[in-house]
Amino acid sequence: MSDFVDRVTVHVKGGDGGNGAASIRREKYKPLAGPDGGDGGDGGSVIVVADTNATSLLDYRFMPHRTAPNGTMGKGDDKDGSQGEDLILPVPVGTVIFSSRKVKDASTSTQPAGDTVVSGAKYKNGEVLADLSHPGDRFVVAQGGAGGLGNRSLANKNRKAPGFALLGEPGEERDVIFELKSIADVALVGYPSAGKSSLVATMSAARPKIADYPFTTLVPNLGVVDTGDKRFTIADVPGLIPGAAQGKGLGLEFLRHIERTEVIAHVIDCATLEPDRDPIADYHALENELAQYAQQLDVPLGAIAINERPRVIILNKADIPEAKELAEFVKPEFEKMGHRVFIISTATHEGLKQLTYALSELVDKMRERVQEAMAELEEERVVIRPLEKKRRNPKAVGLGFDFEIEREQDNDGNFWFTVTGNKPERWVRQTNFDNEEAVGYLADRLARLGVEDALRAKGAHVGDEVRIGRGDDAVAFDWDPTVQAGAEMLDGDPHAQRGHDLRLEEAQGLNRRRTNTERRRQYHEWMDAKAAVRAAMAAERQAGHWADPARVDDPEGAQDFLKGFDEGHSEEE
Numbered sequence: 001m002s003d004f005v006d007r008v009t010v011h012v013k014g015g016d017g018g019n020g021a022a023s024i025r026r027e028k029y030k031p032l033a034g035p036d037g038g039d040g041g042d043g044g045s046v047i048v049v050a051d052t053n054a055t056s057l058l059d060y061r062f063m064p065h066r067t068a069p070n071g072t073m074g075k076g077d078d079k080d081g082s083q084g085e086d087l088i089l090p091v092p093v094g095t096v097i098f099s100s101r102k103v104k105d106a107s108t109s110t111q112p113a114g115d116t117v118v119s120g121a122k123y124k125n126g127e128v129l130a131d132l133s134h135p136g137d138r139f140v141v142a143q144g145g146a147g148g149l150g151n152r153s154l155a156n157k158n159r160k161a162p163g164f165a166l167l168g169e170p171g172e173e174r175d176v177i178f179e180l181k182s183i184a185d186v187a188l189v190g191y192p193s194a195g196k197s198s199l200v201a202t203m204s205a206a207r208p209k210i211a212d213y214p215f216t217t218l219v220p221n222l223g224v225v226d227t228g229d230k231r232f233t234i235a236d237v238p239g240l241i242p243g244a245a246q247g248k249g250l251g252l253e254f255l256r257h258i259e260r261t262e263v264i265a266h267v268i269d270c271a272t273l274e275p276d277r278d279p280i281a282d283y284h285a286l287e288n289e290l291a292q293y294a295q296q297l298d299v300p301l302g303a304i305a306i307n308e309r310p311r312v313i314i315l316n317k318a319d320i321p322e323a324k325e326l327a328e329f330v331k332p333e334f335e336k337m338g339h340r341v342f343i344i345s346t347a348t349h350e351g352l353k354q355l356t357y358a359l360s361e362l363v364d365k366m367r368e369r370v371q372e373a374m375a376e377l378e379e380e381r382v383v384i385r386p387l388e389k390k391r392r393n394p395k396a397v398g399l400g401f402d403f404e405i406e407r408e409q410d411n412d413g414n415f416w417f418t419v420t421g422n423k424p425e426r427w428v429r430q431t432n433f434d435n436e437e438a439v440g441y442l443a444d445r446l447a448r449l450g451v452e453d454a455l456r457a458k459g460a461h462v463g464d465e466v467r468i469g470r471g472d473d474a475v476a477f478d479w480d481p482t483v484q485a486g487a488e489m490l491d492g493d494p495h496a497q498r499g500h501d502l503r504l505e506e507a508q509g510l511n512r513r514r515t516n517t518e519r520r521r522q523y524h525e526w527m528d529a530k531a532a533v534r535a536a537m538a539a540e541r542q543a544g545h546w547a548d549p550a551r552v553d554d555p556e557g558a559q560d561f562l563k564g565f566d567e568g569h570s571e572e573e
Contacts, residue, residue, distance in 0.1 A: 006180035008060040009100055014171025015043025015068040015084035017145035020153070022165040023076030035155045036078045040147030040168045041071030044084030048097060048139050048178075050132035051090035057178050060089075068142065071168060074150045084144055092180055093135050094260060099126035100175035129176065133260070141176050145169035148430055154441070164438035166430040184222055184235035185363045187258040188314075189286055190267035191277075195316040196236045197221060198346040199267060203356060204234060227356055232363040235261065258306070262366035263359060264290070265312040270330075271323035279315065279330045310362055311339045314355065319345040405454050416465035416476070417455060424451065425469045433475075452481045 018040030025036040046068050060066075066089060072081035130139035148166035155162060188196040204223025221236040237258055258264065266286060268279045290306055313334045315327035327343045334341045340358060344351035403421030424446060431442045446452065455466065466479040514522070 005057045005061050008057045008178050009064060009175055010060050010089075010178060011065045011173075011175050012046040012089075012142040013065075013067045013173040014045050014142040014144040015070040016170050017041070017043045017147040017168030018071035018073040018081035019168050020148035020150035020165030021074035021076055021079075022151045022163060024161060025077070032161065035151040035161045036076055037150030037152050037165050038074030038076070038078055038080040039150045039153055040074045041081035041083045042147045043071045043144030043168070043171045044068035044086045045140050045144040045171075046087045046089065046142035048089045048091055048095070048130070048132065048141055050093045050095065050135055050137040052093060052135050054090045054092045057091065057095070057180055060178060068144055068171065070171075071144070071147045073168075074147070074165070078152060080150075081147055083147075086144075089141075091132060091178055093132065093137075094181045095132050096179045096181055097129040097132070097139060097141060098177040098179060099129055100177050101126045102175075126177075142172045142174065145171040162437065162441070164432060164435045164441065166438075167432055169426065169429050181259050184261050185232040185366075186234045186263045186265055186312075186359055187261035188234065188236050188265050188267050189258065189290070191269060191272075191282055191286075194267045194269040195346055196267045199314070199316070199344075200234060200236045202346045202349065202352060225356060225359070227360045230360050230364065232360055234359075258290075262309060262370065263312060263362050264306070264309050265314055265359070267314045267316055269317060269323075270315050270327045271317040271320045279326065280333060283313070283334070310366070312355075312359065312362070313339045313341040315341065315343045317345060317347075318343045318350055319347045402449055403451060403454070405451075405458050407458055416467055417458060417460050417479070418470065418474075419451060419455075419466065419468045420470065423449060425473075428468045428475045429473070447481075455479060455481075 020040050021037035023035065023037040025033040027033040046066055066087060068087040069084035071084045074081045129141065130137070132139065146169045148168045150165045151162040154165070188199060190196050200221050200223045203225050223234050223236075225232055225234055235258070266283055268282050270279060293306070315331065316323075318324040318327055324343065331341045331343065342351050342355045342358065344355055346352075402423045403419055406418045406420075407415060408418055409415040427442055427445055432438045460466070460479055462480050464479050465476055467474045467476045469475060
């Protein structure tokens with residue numbers, strides 16, 4: 001079983017952001033000294049890096065699920081959560097990353113022209129996400145989620161001590177396809193058993209499998225050819241046959257490996273015993289397959305189109321007399337086409353030295369041509385950089401800037417309004433709907449963004465269903481712009497202003513020392529209340545509510561003393 005893998009589907013997921021903390025600092029004489037909940041840490045991202053030490057995608061076939069670490073939660077005492085580490089995925093240089101689209105039935109589905117599909121695969125290539133053609137190229141395939149803010153970061157002059165915090169956002173999750181397109185200078189193409197593997201083994205230190213039956217080579221073989229002061233790489237593409245561009249044989253799976261080569265060398269077997277084959281027919285058949293493949297090929301940035309790359313004709317097996325005679329006979333025909341022709345033998349090494357130096361010369365010329373093309377494209381190249389976390393223009397707020405609203409309806413006549421946009425959907429993911437104050441904070445943010453005004457403009461009425469987001473993550477509710485939620489409901493008072501923490505209100509008088517004037521007033525109120533209680537008790541006693549009127553309850557005249565004291569106290573007031 002071969003250990004070379006050049007196409008895999010990988011499920012990647014960025015780390016989830018940590019939740020923010022809702023905490024109140026406690027100090028001596030200040031049990032409620034202010035919010036101190038820390039922010040949650042951001043989740044790690046999944047980053048693909050082109051590494052010269054990686055030679056295959058085998059590791060991702062056996063471990064196709066890759067997840068970056070999560071960020072940790074924030075804590076009290078102003079402690080922020082730790083950031084999740086980025087997950088680095090090394091891939092060989094020349095790997096192209098595609099978005100993945102699942103095929104419903106891989107065995108019977110018919111794909112439109114232009115889609116690259118591996119026979120029997122469950123996923124087909126979608127949009128090209130990145131082309132890692134240089135060592136060190138990086139691409140973030142799954143962004144980590146942002147950590148939630150703690151109540152310390154949410155506090156302001158109107159909301160002094162929020163009793164809630166924001167939740168961390170989930171990391172990005174998707175399927176991607178890694179496809180390796182070998183970066184070689186020379187590509188050897190030819191029919192099965194034409195001697196391509198033997199040529200690679202003779203010219204370089206590579207040792208591919210060689211046998212006397214067709215389709216011996218099941219994977220591309222790369223070799224490094226050293227000519228003294230120069231060096232180039234040579235790739236052996238598995239044998240092509242007519243119909244390879246449509247998926248016949250093994251050709252379609254490995255034609256991608258010639259996309260980045262600079263020189264195409266036709267290795268033609270001059271000793272074949274098949275009656276319907278000859279060197280000229282073999283050449284035209286292979287060129288026809290390359291032309292069909294080039295039509296559905298997106299040439300990489302700065303690369304030379306396949307039909308514009310120089311061809312070299314290698315007539316192999318000259319150690320056989322009949323083959324050498326045939327090679328000398330067809331050589332003028334190829335030269336008339338404008339190609340350089342070399343008659344070689346991998347068994348006796350005949351003509352290999354001349355071939356090696358000729359290929360090295362062609363590679364140098366093509367490298368200069370590619371560098372010039374890259375330099376021209378670099379001037380016109382558009383560099384896309386991540387958006388900086390800057391505060392947006394405050395005037396650019398509201399309808400049409402950060403969200404969209406659509407009125408949708410099903411077959412039964414039920415309708416609803418769908419709100420989509422980066423900000424509203426992020427805010428919904430950050431909200432803890434078990435906390436009324438957090439829901440009120442979300443309502444405030446949506447109102448400031450202009451969602452309520454936009455819903456009115458779309459014709460929404462109180463009680464209509466509104467959905468924020470789409471799919472399984474959508475949140476649905478009945479729209480009522482006048483509903484009050486959040487901090488104003490903590491004490492049951494519907495007139496309290498949202499965003500105020502009643503625990504810290506001075507009007508409550510529970511978190512500060514009383515003045516002397518307040519102490520005197522409270523003392524007199526307390527004494528007056530005691531006097532009123534004594535007067536009520538005496539009145540009840542005189543009315544006979546406590547005992548028999550015929551019985552003397554106070555033979556010593558205590559009642560008269562209290563009565564006189566009460567009358568005197570009333571006169572003083």
